[in-house]
Amino acid sequence: xxxxxxxxxxxxxxxxxxxxxxxxxxxxxxxxxxxxxxxxxxxxxxxxxxxxxxxxxxxxxxxxxxxxxxxxxxxxxxxxxxxxxxxxxxxxxxxxxxxxxxxxxxxxxxxxxxxxxxxxxxxxxxxxxxxxxxxxxxxxxxxxxxxxxxxxxxxxxxxxxxxxxxxxxxxxxxxxxxxxxxxxxxxxxxxxxxxxxxxxxxxxxxxxxxxxxxxxxxxxxxxxxxxxxxxxxxxxxxxxxxxxxxxxxxxxxxxxxxxxxxxxxxxxxxxxxxxxxxxxxxxxxxxxxxxxx
Amino acid sequence: xxxxxxxxxxxxxxxxxxxxxxxxxxxxxxxxxxxxxxxxxxxxxxxxxxxxxxxxxxxxxxxxxxxxxxxxxxxxxxxxxxxxxxxxxxxxxxxxxxxxxxxxxxxxxxxxxxxxxxxxxxxxxxxxxxxxxxxxxxxxxxxxxxxxxxxxxxxxxxxxxxxxxxxx
Numbered sequence: 001x002x003x004x005x006x007x008x009x010x011x012x013x014x015x016x017x018x019x020x021x022x023x024x025x026x027x028x029x030x031x032x033x034x035x036x037x038x039x040x041x042x043x044x045x046x047x048x049x050x051x052x053x054x055x056x057x058x059x060x061x062x063x064x065x066x067x068x069x070x071x072x073x074x075x076x077x078x079x080x081x082x083x084x085x086x087x088x089x090x091x092x093x094x095x096x097x098x099x100x101x102x103x104x105x106x107x108x109x110x111x112x113x114x115x116x117x118x119x120x121x122x123x124x125x126x127x128x129x130x131x132x133x134x135x136x137x138x139x140x141x142x143x144x145x146x147x148x149x150x151x152x153x154x155x156x157x158x159x160x161x162x163x164x165x166x167x168x169x170x171x172x173x174x175x176x177x178x179x180x181x182x183x184x185x186x187x188x189x190x191x192x193x194x195x196x197x198x199x200x201x202x203x204x205x206x207x208x209x210x211x212x213x214x215x216x217x218x219x220x221x222x223x224x225x226x227x228x229x230x231x232x233x234x235x236x237x238x239x240x241x242x243x244x245x246x247x248x249x250x251x252x253x254x255x256x257x258x259x260x261x262x263x264x265x266x267x268x269x270x271x272x273x274x275x276x277x278x279x280x281x282x283x284x285x286x287x288x289x290x291x292x293x
Numbered sequence: 294x295x296x297x298x299x300x301x302x303x304x305x306x307x308x309x310x311x312x313x314x315x316x317x318x319x320x321x322x323x324x325x326x327x328x329x330x331x332x333x334x335x336x337x338x339x340x341x342x343x344x345x346x347x348x349x350x351x352x353x354x355x356x357x358x359x360x361x362x363x364x365x366x367x368x369x370x371x372x373x374x375x376x377x378x379x380x381x382x383x384x385x386x387x388x389x390x391x392x393x394x395x396x397x398x399x400x401x402x403x404x405x406x407x408x409x410x411x412x413x414x415x416x417x418x419x420x421x422x423x424x425x426x427x428x429x430x431x432x433x434x435x436x437x438x439x440x441x442x443x444x445x446x447x448x449x450x451x452x453x454x455x456x457x458x459x460x461x
Contacts, residue, residue: 003396003450004415004443010396011315011416014389018328020310023303026332030339120362209391 032125100155101174105289107265109161111281116163123157133171133253133264134187139194139215147190149175149182168278172263172286180260184228187255191217191232211240213247220272226256226283231276254279258286258293302342306335309352312417313359319412320363322401324389327363334359353427356417360409399449407442410435 021029101123109116132150136142150173158171175183196216214237221231231254238247250270256263256279263282267275287293310331318327334355338345345351389397400408409428413419421439425432 003392004411004446007319007393007396007415008315008418010389010393011318014393015315015318015324018314018324020328021332023299023306026306026335027299027302027339029332030336209394 101157101172101261102289103157103159105261105263105285106157106159106172107161107168107170107263107278107282107285109163111285112161112168112278113163113165116161116165116168119160119162121157121159123155126154127151132183133255133266134190134217136190136194136197136215138199139190139197141193141197142190145186145189145193147186149179149186152176152179166267166269169266170263170282172261172282175260175262177260180257180262181228183262184230184255184257187230187232188219191219191230209240209246211238211246213238220252221276224276225254225280226258226286228257229279229283230255231272231279233270233272235270254282256280256283256286258283259290261286261289298342298346301346302339305338305346305351309355310335313352313355316356316412316416317359317363319397319400319416320360320405320408322394322397330359330363333362356413357427396450399446402449403442403445407438407445410438411442411446414439 103118103121106118106121109118134147153173153175156171156173158169161168161170173180173183194215194217196214198212198214200212201210214235216233216235218233218235219230220233221229223229224231231252234251234253236247236249236251237245240246249268251266251268252270252272252275254265254275256265263286265275265278265282267278284293313331313334314324314327317330318324321327321330337358338351338355345354348354400411403411406428410424413424413427414421419427421432421435425435428435
């Protein structure tokens with residue numbers, strides 16, 4: 001097949017010179033990445049203590065009280081798994097992030113369906129993961145919303161659930177006391193202020209094939225699980241300047257909060273009923289993570 | 294010693310990233326996401342460099358990891374948002390020509406194992422035996438995947454839908 005035979009050459013000539021991260025940056029990401037159990041004890045302990053202090057000071061927690069973060073177990077030092085050049089980080093005891101957001105608190109394979117398995121599970125230490133599910137920086141109203149709560153997580157992890165059917169993506173975070181409710185409030189802010197917006201370019205467009213992408217958020221249900229929950233449809237549609245539809249996709253998203261933990265479940269299908277059910281199961285997982293429900 | 298290890302890794306990253314970009318682009322169809330996946334695979338390689346760096350072909354390890362990330366990763370907003378967060382939202386990215394885009398679009402409609410086999414063979418020029426070793430299947434299976442993939446691709450490329458995309 002001629003086109004396939006030419007593919008390597010085409011890619012070599014046509015792919016742009018992307019701005020690669022410098023090697024030092026790649027190594028730094030590897031070093032600072034908390035892949036399952038690498039983060040700085042002192043930082044996490046400080047955040048946990050600060051969280052407790054914040055709870056005491058503000059007294060505005062909107063959810064039922066539940067056991068405080070397990071600072072003792074969270075502080076259990078474990079060896080860093082990342083071989084790296086000696087640095088202050090490497091000398092510091094580290095903590096297993098699973099105590100803050102255990103893997104078992106995520107939606108699990110059997111929750112999705114027979115044959116599904118949790119894959120690509122990765123944890124991130126505070127400040128390492130730069131975005132969130134409702135990050136919409138190309139929405140003109142987004143910058144003015146002052147969305148910051150999601151950045152304050154104590155531990156973040158994401159994973160895929162893969163099996164015979166469409167893959168499900170899930171992620172979860174543990175926040176200092178009170179901030180998880182702020183994350184839910186931020187979802188409301190984004191879905192309201194960015195209910196619909198257009199951006200030039202987008203999925204499947206190029207200089208040779210320009211187009212415009214319209215993104216919409218529609219809130220389908222509220223508070224169906226956990227302490228708080230939202231079911232949201234995100235629709236992305238790209239239309240070329242010639243009027244042809246270049247891309248159309250729907251992602252159904254469930255966000256559930258239980259105490260100081262928030263989980264997101266995403267399915268790239270317009271299937272609110274199923275995602276709502278998965279959201280309920282995700283809330284159950286959050287509950288059983290610390291016996292709080 | 295650590296300095297030497299860093300130098301080794303840096304050379305490995307610089308030498309392999311562009312080659313890996315083409316391969317992952319064929320798997321994802323999105324140049325920004327492909328770059329993100331490639332860099333993520335190299336981050337993971339560095340995390341295990343004490344071991345991976347001693348492999349006879351460390352790039353093979355990175356390819357396998359990159360393919361897993363690319364195929365399993367949730368596409369769309371998440372990766373775009375992450376790319377924006379890392380690189381800024383407004384940086385224009387030139388893309389390949391419509392013909393190449395159409396071909397990659399068609400490849401992305403194939404089952405992942407056929408797509409991976411075709412990408413390894415036609416983008417990276419790997420022999421069937423090497424693909425078999427890397428994907429942990431028999432040589433005959435690779436040949437079958439290549440054959441079925443080519444046949445399916447020919448069918449897809451002749452579809453009216455794809456002709457429409459080509460025209461676009």
